[in-house]
Amino acid sequence: MAENSAPEATPAKKGKLKLIILVTLVVILAIALSVAGTLWFLGGGLPGMGDDAQAEDNMAVETFVPTAYLNIEKALVTTVQGEGRQRYAQAYVAFGATDPQALVAAKLHMPLIRSQLVMVLGSSSFAELQTPEGRQGLAESMLATVNQVLEQEGEPSVNQVLFKNFVVQ
Missing domain, CATH: 3.30.479.30 (Band 7 domain)
Known part of the structure; x- marks a missing residue:
């Protein structure tokens, strides 16, 4: 009987490991979506998704000229x-x-x-x-x-x- 109980424990451990990995991935995905949503609403867009010409124009406007x-x-x-x-x-x-x-x-x-x-x-x-x-x-x-x-x-x-x-x- 000891031989029969050992093989049954391994699939249970694999099931728990899969569940932990799945929960971790869901938490990471939720955090990433939260950060992306915050950047979208506060910054007007996501980094790298804007027009490069518009970004260059903004850089030209913000150039400091000393007196x-x-x-x-x-x-x-x-x-x-x-x-x-x-x-x-x-x-x-x-x-x-x-x-x-x-x-x-x-x-x-x-x-x-x-x-x-x-x-x-x-x-x-x-x-x-x-x-x-x-x-x-x-x-x-x-x-x-x-x-x-x-x-x-x-x-x-x-x-x-x-x-x-x-x-x-």
Whole structure:
């Protein structure tokens, strides 16, 4: 009888092994489908199934272009309108642009740009230059003036006018 019970145990072990392998495969398949479904809904598609040209266009859009800067070495100094007194304003400025050609053009036309910036600074009032909002407005006016000069000369525009140092007294 011992011989008869041994052959019956082997098919039972094979049945359990098949069941364990089948359950493992079902669990792995469920996990894979869950991940694929998540990627589909959150990412708009599965990796490798999108249009390659569209992916290249997205890469081109996301390219980072750093800003380059041009420091104006000499300060802009002028008198400003005060409360019955003569007041002075001094500003060290820098230009920022993503197109390096704009900075080369600004350097080339610096005498005209400096002249126009001194006019803009001199037309400001002492009271408005003491507030952060007034200085921000001055920076925006200076940016418009610089870009107007560059546009007249047929050059690309700058993106920023930055104050490195600013004093009113």
